[in-house]
Amino acid sequence: MAFGLGGLFTLMMSMTADVCDLDELNNGMPRKEGTFGAIYWWMVKLGQAIALVLGGLVLEIVGFDQNAATQSVETMTNLRIADIVIPAVTAGLAIWVMYSYGLTEDKAREIQDKLVERRGEL
Numbered sequence: 194m195a196f197g198l199g200g201l202f203t204l205m206m207s208m209t210a211d212v213c214d215l216d217e218l219n220n221g222m223p224r225k226e227g228t229f230g231a232i233y234w235w236m237v238k239l240g241q242a243i244a245l246v247l248g249g250l251v252l253e254i255v256g257f258d259q260n261a262a263t264q265s266v267e268t269m270t271n272l273r274i275a276d277i278v279i280p281a282v283t284a285g286l287a288i289w290v291m292y293s294y295g296l297t298e299d300k301a302r303e304i305q306d307k308l309v310e311r312r313g314e315l
Contacts, residue, residue, distance in 0.1 A: 205233065206233075208294075208296070209226075209229050209230065209233050210226075211296045211301045211304070212229060212296065213225065213226050213229055214301065214304045214305055214308060215296065215304055216229070217308060218304050218307055218308055218311075222312075251272075251275050251279070252272075254271075254275075255268055255271035255272045255275055256268045256271060257272070
């Protein structure tokens with residue numbers, strides 16, 4: 194899990210840098226890395242808060258009994274199903290959202306080249 198999250202945070206920050214370049218190309222200076230970074234981390238925190246709330250809700254739905262020393266077979270089966278379905282659905286949702294992301298590697302290089310032409314190498 195840590196490997197996946199590390200990859201996710203690395204990828205998302207790289208994408209944020211590309212968006213900052215695109216914003217500079219379209220709107221000029223000053224660059225707005227601070228604004229984009231703040232929005233990014235606010236969304237991370239919002240996602241974590243939603244996950245915490247939904248975690249408790251999922252335990253309630255699957256029939257988890259916090260006072261029981263062991264859980265029923267039905268509860269464990271429902272928990273396993275949730276452990277498969279929820280990540281699959283959220284990954285599918287992320288893929289669907291990112292499918293239309295228009296900043297490809299080639300376009301990012303093109304944007305960087307235009308910025309170098311405009312302001313010189315930094």
